[in-house]
Structure formats: structure tokens, C-alpha cells
Amino acid sequence: MNAIGVAAMAENYQRFDPLAYLQNNYVAPRANFTSEEFVVPWKLRCLADAFATGKITGHTLIDIGTGPTIYQLLSACDYFEEIVATDFLEVNRTFIHNWVHNEDKDGFDWSPYIQHVCKIEGKGEPWKEKEQKLKKKLKKILPIDIHQPDPLGSLFSQPADALISTFCLEAASPDRPSFDKAFQNVTRLLKPGGHFLMIGALEESFYLAGEVKLTVVPLSEVDIKESFAKNGYRIHDFHSYKMPPTLKIGVDDVQGIFFIHAQKFA
């Protein structure tokens, strides 16, 4: 592991501003719910369709690098008893905690996301019921470092039934070898036969989160498929989204987004 690069990233992340990050990626124009040509509805559709198969279920789901967002858990909450959020930064863990406990006076309005997911799931579920369901299931919000052999330390002993991770590994690793090592570390958190859903950036090298500019490991579709294959996963589904020029707004140089549904060999 590139200890110097990892330490430099950790130092940089101390200046990560959750609200700025949310403003950059989770409000218009990227969060336009009128069509799945926009990236946020595209992501929500990928997740809703994956969980609707009913194949991804169990007791515990761990979200690797939750950040300050909860959208990625909205379709999952019908299929797991317990959802564990994790992040490297206390500021992000506090952001999620405040949302769960309704203490987020200066928080972020996730209602358009929850309403959209209820609509595309087509179960006629009132959005406030889904919101309460997720808050009830988000039982743990833990510190994590994907560069540690045991990313959750002793806080978590038994492997999870499923993992989800959005935009974390490529944005938390200084280089490809560190990314590959982190991938191996998080795979240890998943039981054999467990499912892993990942959404991430394609060919991105930086992004902004307030005053700080963070580096990202540029990944191609082949890179990400190879990472899963060589770490003992069978790929069930893969989709990619090409960033339209109208959504290239200067907050990063991301070229596209991938969604992958894989299963760890038993």
C-alpha cells in the first residue's frame, strides 16, 4: 500500500465540505428528475431494478463510504433488517446521524429522491413511510478506512450479507495498486455468496468538495470489471452512463458513471 499517498489523501479529506459536495452533485442540473437521461434518476433506476429482482436480500447490508448521502439506500431498505452506514470522516457520519435523528436543521432535503424512488418502484408506498423505514433500519454509522486490512476494525466481526458502495474506492485511493488493495480489504467484509452493488466514476481524475480539490483514480469499464473478476466475483449486471456535456459543470472531470451488480463466489 502506498502509505505516503494514502496519508496525503487523508490529510486532504480533512477539508471535504459535505454541503458543497451535495450542492455540486445532488441538486440541479445533475439532480433533474424529469428524465432518466439525467444521471441521478439513472442511478436510482439501476438500484431499484437490482433490488426488485428479490435476489439481493439478507440481514445486514454495509454501505462502504456512505459520505453525506442516503439515496443509495432507498431501494435496499425493503430487503434488509439492518443497514450499516460507514464513512472515513466524522463530518459525514454526523451528517447521516442528524438526518436519521431528524436533527438536520441545516441538512439536505432528500424528499425529491424518496418520492422519485417510490414512484419508480411502483408499489404506491407513501414517501414518508419509506423515509421512516430507512431511518429505522440505519442502525449503525461506523468509521471506516478501506486501506486497512480490516476496514471496520473490531467494530464488525461477522461478514455482511451484502455490500453497497457509491463513488468511494476510486476517490479514496491515491493510485491503482492502492485501489486494488482496498478492493481486497472491503471484499473481506462480505460473506461468500453475498452480493456487491457498486456505483462509481469512469475516467475521473479529480473532483471539488468546497475549498478542496480531491484526486480520483481514473477507471475504465474494463478496469472495474477486472477488479471484480480477479477478486472472486461473478458479474450479474453492468450498466454505464455517458456524462452529457450539459452535466459537465466543472465540479469534476468525470466522463461517465458505472453500475455493477456482482456476487462473491461461495
Ligand SMILES: Nc1ncnc2c1ncn2[C@@H]1O[C@@H](CSCCNC[C@@H]2Cc3ccc([N+](=O)[O-])cc3CN2)[C@@H](O)[C@H]1O
Ligand atoms: N480511506 C477511506 N476509507 C473509506 N472512505 C473514505 C476514505 N477516504 C475518503 N473516504 C470517503 O469517500 C468519499 C466518498 S465521496 C467521493 C466522491 N467521488 C467523486 C464524485 C462523486 C460523484 C457523484 C455524483 C456524480 N453524478 O454525476 O451524479 C458524479 C460524481 C463524480 N465525482 C467521502 O465520503 C470520504 O469520506
